[in-house]
Amino acid sequence: MFPTEPAAVNNGFGTVLKNRSFMLLWIGQLVSQLGDKIFFVLMVALLENYPHPPGTENSMYSTLMVAFTIPAILFGSIGGVFVDRFPKKLIMVGSDVVRGLMILGIPLFPKEFVVLLIFVFIISSLTQFFAPAEQAAIPLLVRKENLLAANALFSSTMMGALIIGFAIGEPILSAAKNWLGPNYGQELVVGVLYLLSAGIMQPINFRENKSVSDNQAVIHPWTDFKQGLRYLRKNRLVLNAMLQLTTLYCVFAALTVLTIRLAEEFGLKEKQFGFFLAAAGVGMVLGAAILGHWGEKFHHKPLPLLGFLMMALVLGLFTFTHNLLIALGLCAFLGLGASLIGVPMQTLIQQQTPPNMHGKVFGFQNHAVNIALSAPLAITGPLTDALGLRTVLVGMSVVVVVVGVWAWQNTRRVLQDVL
Numbered sequence: 001m002f003p004t005e006p007a008a009v010n011n012g013f014g015t016v017l018k019n020r021s022f023m024l025l026w027i028g029q030l031v032s033q034l035g036d037k038i039f040f041v042l043m044v045a046l047l048e049n050y051p052h053p054p055g056t057e058n059s060m061y062s063t064l065m066v067a068f069t070i071p072a073i074l075f076g077s078i079g080g081v082f083v084d085r086f087p088k089k090l091i092m093v094g095s096d097v098v099r100g101l102m103i104l105g106i107p108l109f110p111k112e113f114v115v116l117l118i119f120v121f122i123i124s125s126l127t128q129f130f131a132p133a134e135q136a137a138i139p140l141l142v143r144k145e146n147l148l149a150a151n152a153l154f155s156s157t158m159m160g161a162l163i164i165g166f167a168i169g170e171p172i173l174s175a176a177k178n179w180l181g182p183n184y185g186q187e188l189v190v191g192v193l194y195l196l197s198a199g200i201m202q203p204i205n206f207r208e209n210k211s212v213s214d215n216q217a218v219i220h221p222w223t224d225f226k227q228g229l230r231y232l233r234k235n236r237l238v239l240n241a242m243l244q245l246t247t248l249y250c251v252f253a254a255l256t257v258l259t260i261r262l263a264e265e266f267g268l269k270e271k272q273f274g275f276f277l278a279a280a281g282v283g284m285v286l287g288a289a290i291l292g293h294w295g296e297k298f299h300h301k302p303l304p305l306l307g308f309l310m311m312a313l314v315l316g317l318f319t320f321t322h323n324l325l326i327a328l329g330l331c332a333f334l335g336l337g338a339s340l341i342g343v344p345m346q347t348l349i350q351q352q353t354p355p356n357m358h359g360k361v362f363g364f365q366n367h368a369v370n371i372a373l374s375a376p377l378a379i380t381g382p383l384t385d386a387l388g389l390r391t392v393l394v395g396m397s398v399v400v401v402v403v404g405v406w407a408w409q410n411t412r413r414v415l416q417d418v419l
Contacts, residue, residue: 016146016153025137029197030158041170042103051111068120068121069124072128075125080362082359093198132363140207231353242368251311251376252280284335302408315397
């Protein structure tokens with residue numbers, strides 16, 4: 001992992017699970033994450049209630065996705081600026097409450113598509129404030145030597161929420177529609193999840209630095225954004241970790257597109273592509289659990305390099321695999337490699353970033369990841385059509401190896417300069 005200081009004792013999950021404030025944050029974010037995933041399903045489900053001209057269904061889906069993703073590009077860094085100026089609990093609890101109330105209010109407004117777009121845009125915008133506040137809150141509640149275990153726990157449950165949320169979203173919304181009524185049943189389920197998350201996190205006592213909180217009256221988003229960029233240029237270790245995380249998310253974005261074709265290759269229906277993503281999620285949960293419990297044993301190992309090599313190996317082996325069970329096993333192995341990148345690098349960023357820069361750095365990270373995701377999502381499909389699935393997989397394997405080796409060598413150079 002190439003830390004810049006000797007490792008303190010890491011007692012695994014035991015210590016963080018005894019931390020009441022951290023547990024409330026963990027459970028609250030898990031409930032909020034489930035709300036995010038089921039809200040994504042709810043958006044699509046609600047379209048049937050909004051009249052539209054014949055033959056425009058696909059256009060409406062696309063427009064809805066644009067309204068959902070644009071806030072991540074527009075407000076990713078701005079959200080981080082507010083996180084450094086205002087109490088983290090206020091931002092997290094407040095955004096959950098407002099999102100919950102807005103979703104509960106959807107049935108009260110006219111069934112016009114533009115109204116739904118406005119709701120989706122605002123709710124997605126509020127999420128851009130919750131995400132950096134959540135990451136900045138972890139170092140306030142957990143001692144530095146336990147950050148690896150804390151991030152492992154967050155990563156595993158975040159991926160678990162992704163798997164479970166998309167899996168149970170449609171059945172839960174259908175059941176709510178039948179039991180609670182077609183007019184407000186689905187919205188009630190999602191709205192209550194956000195409000196429940198806010199209630200769970202309300203008792204948390206954050207020990208925030210007074211010098212940060214007292215300076216909240218004046219906000220200069222552009223100035224603060226430039227300050228965050230200057231910090232990242234100065235702290236190359238944090239920047240390098242952020243680039244590795246961005247690469248990791250780009251690989252998963254490309255896989256989201258490729259798994260649709262992979263499903264066809266293995267005789268599945270296109271809509272069953274989620275099996276591969278779920279298997280990768282299982283691998284990430286397993287990897288996060290291993291790091292969280294035995295992380296100190298791997299303290300001096302180049303975990304991100306191993307992770308990139310494992311992912312590259314899986315991408316290459318996919319071209320020679322024709323058995324579905326083996327393919328799912330490879331996906332799990334890929335997820336395990338991904339956890340060796342995601343958990344240590346997120347922990348390193350938290351360890352190396354001072355409290356007064358947490359929001360700016362995590363906001364910029366959220367912003368960079370969301371922008372970077374658009375490229376693989378846009379080009380993977382056309383590249384696969386033009387070159388073929390196997391060629392694209394082999395090409396991705398080579399790129400992942402190059403990035404992994406480059407990041408490893410760059411990290412060693414930075415550490416030599418620091419030490």
